[in-house]
Amino acid sequence: MLTPQPFLEMKDITKTFPGVRALDGVTFDLHQGEVHALVGENGAGKSTLMKILGGVYPYAGYGGAIFIEGNEQHFGGVREAEKAGIAVIYQELSLVREMSVGENIFLGREPNKFGVIRWDELYRRAGELLADLHLQIDPHMPLRSLGIGQQQLVEIAKALSQNARILVLDEPTAALTDSEVETLFVILRKLRARGVGMIYISHKLNEVFRISDRITVLRDGKTVDTNVTANWTESQVIARMVGREVGDIFPQMDHAQGDIVFQVRDISVEDPVVAGKKLVDNVSFSVRRGEVVGIAGLMGAGRSDLLMAIFGAHPGRVSGEVELEGRRVHITNPAEAIKHGIGFVTEDRKRFGLVLDQTILNNMTLASLPRISGRFITSIDAESAAGERAMKDLRVKANSVFTIAGTLSGGNQQKIVLAKWLLTNPRVLFLDEPTRGIDVGAKQEIYGQINQLAKAGLAIVLVSSELPEVLGMADRVLVLHEGKVTGEFSRQTATPEKVMACATGQAQRAA
Amino acid sequence: MTESTNKAESNDPAPLPEASEIAAVTTIGKFKISTDVLRAYTMVFALVAIWLYFHYSTGQIFLDPRNFSNLMRQTAVTGVLAVGMLMVIITGQIDLSVGSVVGLAGGIAAIAQGWLGWGLVPSLAAGIAVAVAIGAIHGSLTAYLNIPAFIVTLGGLLAWRGVILGLSRGETIPIRLPAFKSIGQDYVGPMVGWVIAAIAVGAIIWLSLARSRARRRHGLEAASLGPMLLKILGPSIAVVGFIYMMNSYEIAPGRYAGIPVPVIIFLAIALAGAFLTQNTTFGRYLYAIGGNPDAARLSGINIRRHLLAVFCVMGALSGIAALIYTARVGSASPDAGQLLELDAIAACVIGGTSLMGGRGTVFGAILGALIMASLDNGMSLKNVEPYMQNIIKGAILVAAVGLDMAGRKRG
Numbered sequence: 001m002l003t004p005q006p007f008l009e010m011k012d013i014t015k016t017f018p019g020v021r022a023l024d025g026v027t028f029d030l031h032q033g034e035v036h037a038l039v040g041e042n043g044a045g046k047s048t049l050m051k052i053l054g055g056v057y058p059y060a061g062y063g064g065a066i067f068i069e070g071n072e073q074h075f076g077g078v079r080e081a082e083k084a085g086i087a088v089i090y091q092e093l094s095l096v097r098e099m100s101v102g103e104n105i106f107l108g109r110e111p112n113k114f115g116v117i118r119w120d121e122l123y124r125r126a127g128e129l130l131a132d133l134h135l136q137i138d139p140h141m142p143l144r145s146l147g148i149g150q151q152q153l154v155e156i157a158k159a160l161s162q163n164a165r166i167l168v169l170d171e172p173t174a175a176l177t178d179s180e181v182e183t184l185f186v187i188l189r190k191l192r193a194r195g196v197g198m199i200y201i202s203h204k205l206n207e208v209f210r211i212s213d214r215i216t217v218l219r220d221g222k223t224v225d226t227n228v229t230a231n232w233t234e235s236q237v238i239a240r241m242v243g244r245e246v247g248d249i250f251p252q253m254d255h256a257q258g259d260i261v262f263q264v265r266d267i268s269v270e271d272p273v274v275a276g277k278k279l280v281d282n283v284s285f286s287v288r289r290g291e292v293v294g295i296a297g298l299m300g301a302g303r304s305d306l307l308m309a310i311f312g313a314h315p316g317r318v319s320g321e322v323e324l325e326g327r328r329v330h331i332t333n334p335a336e337a338i339k340h341g342i343g344f345v346t347e348d349r350k351r352f353g354l355v356l357d358q359t360i361l362n363n364m365t366l367a368s369l370p371r372i373s374g375r376f377i378t379s380i381d382a383e384s385a386a387g388e389r390a391m392k393d394l395r396v397k398a399n400s401v402f403t404i405a406g407t408l409s410g411g412n413q414q415k416i417v418l419a420k421w422l423l424t425n426p427r428v429l430f431l432d433e434p435t436r437g438i439d440v441g442a443k444q445e446i447y448g449q450i451n452q453l454a455k456a457g458l459a460i461v462l463v464s465s466e467l468p469e470v471l472g473m474a475d476r477v478l479v480l481h482e483g484k485v486t487g488e489f490s491r492q493t494a495t496p497e498k499v500m501a502c503a504t505g506q507a508q509r510a511a
Numbered sequence: 512m513t514e515s516t517n518k519a520e521s522n523d524p525a526p527l528p529e530a531s532e533i534a535a536v537t538t539i540g541k542f543k544i545s546t547d548v549l550r551a552y553t554m555v556f557a558l559v560a561i562w563l564y565f566h567y568s569t570g571q572i573f574l575d576p577r578n579f580s581n582l583m584r585q586t587a588v589t590g591v592l593a594v595g596m597l598m599v600i601i602t603g604q605i606d607l608s609v610g611s612v613v614g615l616a617g618g619i620a621a622i623a624q625g626w627l628g629w630g631l632v633p634s635l636a637a638g639i640a641v642a643v644a645i646g647a648i649h650g651s652l653t654a655y656l657n658i659p660a661f662i663v664t665l666g667g668l669l670a671w672r673g674v675i676l677g678l679s680r681g682e683t684i685p686i687r688l689p690a691f692k693s694i695g696q697d698y699v700g701p702m703v704g705w706v707i708a709a710i711a712v713g714a715i716i717w718l719s720l721a722r723s724r725a726r727r728r729h730g731l732e733a734a735s736l737g738p739m740l741l742k743i744l745g746p747s748i749a750v751v752g753f754i755y756m757m758n759s760y761e762i763a764p765g766r767y768a769g770i771p772v773p774v775i776i777f778l779a780i781a782l783a784g785a786f787l788t789q790n791t792t793f794g795r796y797l798y799a800i801g802g803n804p805d806a807a808r809l810s811g812i813n814i815r816r817h818l819l820a821v822f823c824v825m826g827a828l829s830g831i832a833a834l835i836y837t838a839r840v841g842s843a844s845p846d847a848g849q850l851l852e853l854d855a856i857a858a859c860v861i862g863g864t865s866l867m868g869g870r871g872t873v874f875g876a877i878l879g880a881l882i883m884a885s886l887d888n889g890m891s892l893k894n895v896e897p898y899m900q901n902i903i904k905g906a907i908l909v910a911a912v913g914l915d916m917a918g919r920k921r922g
Contacts, residue, residue: 335813362795366807369792378791
């Protein structure tokens, strides 16, 4: 199925930044009608390589050469790369929320006559493109009314409207539900049949194995290996990524459990926008000292809403009871939750977790400043001592605590958010998607931390979209579906099939 | 495989850091990253260049003690306002009303001592109290009713100007209390200046030593003797030179002025503002709120209370600026203080403050205020026509931000 001459060839690509060689002689090729997966830990050079392909780093800024159909390309910028048929879909979508789907697809290339936009033609062509992808999306709809998954598909439609022959997908499923992933894969397969070459970057190896024809592993800016997917096994890929064999990434451990520390009863949360809709419906659960309770469920099942509500940070109306060490507490805002000893490692670290412009230290101490640094006047000494200790404990890789948080890799950023909450001295720790979008090595370190914290007696609630993570880490698993608890399993009884059945609402099961 | 397994277990083989990580972490000094320090130096150089240009193109009038003293007095009002504005902008808000508030607060103080016959302290207190109350109103509307600060204070810009026009019936009210006038017109005398200089130099030395000790304690590389001396000598020479200039202004034959009272007030507020933003939890929370409101809220910070507080601080500083302004002019006219809000915002922006919030320093805002005042003063000395002055100031404001953005992109 592979044509002899690769459509795209990147030869000996080298790129250096001041003080670091980000890419060191990377070779990569892509055939027409192929999905070529590019995997590697964060910082391995995947994004840099794609930025070179996409014209973000223009020609002469890197070493090596790019060939399309045997002709060497010199991209001076993104436009030139687009003209050559390369479309890059980045993790952060480049769409305008306030515009319609059609406007977004043709943004900057609106069909026009003397500068006057021909709206009929624009929407007709947008409709054709969407229909072509079997997407049931009205091009007149404002983009913001679509879910994130559908927005992603609109972005793909936009890329195709530019006659892209090479499509780069950077973590396309990070925000998608399982059914949206299926839709995406159907579309990718269709594009493959049409001869579009696709570069697929993802941390989710099971998806990589399902969709890709070949896999290339990058490590430390070098190509480690390229092979046909059928010749790889998952653990081989992981081993190449991290440079070592990973036995079991979940350090299985039964946590010695104590008394019930934390108990919630009949928590319900109303949607602040849609009146009468319940995001969380009568949820009760408890956590023991040293126990990890996992909350599984599909996106939109109300997992984050539940945690936000308990933490006093949900905009909707919340009802229910919260008990800490047997005493009823009233929490109406995050400050109170923190005072009662609840820590909350929120999802989406860039949006909810970090002040990206600020230093590691300022981020780490943000939730515990009065305790660590002083009630009103801060002490840089006391603060950096605490910060440096946390940095060492969590093995944050950065030059100093004064490094700006926004410049770090995802795994290190996640560790800073974790450190922020550990510095508040919590008794109960909520973890919402604590390993999303970070590399395998950093994941493993976070899992190790979770186990250590449980061992130290914390009561931990772990929300995750990755089923293996919940099953591998939790002593008990609670499954949510449409705001309700549809299942509860012990570590011994939980299997992926059973949990998934409850998560999709096909089964109900209590402990 | 065994070899690589061992390697992975040890601490050192960090995954390759992102390129940007390496560029940004080069720390000079303990509290700022290199890019910020570089910015500060660039601005100081720009200010010195402006000063030298005006000095030599005005036949060496600009930097003579008399004009320099004047320049500092002119900076005082904008400077005080810029400190408040900086804090507002750090939280991601804006205050367009400060010019009108200055007019109203100054007018109230003038009415109190002129028409009502109140004493010095009650009159001054009345002016400040009104300004704080206005700040509280703006803050409450912004924080608790979620009306954008731009709208609230745009309304304030109109409304408070209207109030003072009504209260004063359009009249200009003279200041009759000499002690009131001295806030804007008097000097503290050379002796006081030297005492301040001594204290300042002592503080600079002590702080530098403490900083280097702290660096060593945290295992960071302490500055070696050369840079350390430079860090002590630079600011010390600036302080001594400044005081010397102030003290050599001869108001009457044989009588030397010393630092103007408004400049003392301004410096005290600048120091307090720098301390508040850099060394208190309050200041840290302002940056967090402006940098990422969601993260701030989830970290337990009461955003509304901080917004209210910051607008009250802005109010208080507007009140103080109003007193200085009124005292300096010697009377309160109903149109006093017009466009001061724009000077204050411009000072912040020239000083590297991001209007998106989360970024900016008091030091930068003060340099910005000095640059603005220097342009005003220098161009007046050179008899540049007023219309031309406006065009030049506008162009410089835009160019300064343009250069800054270009620099950021590269960095």
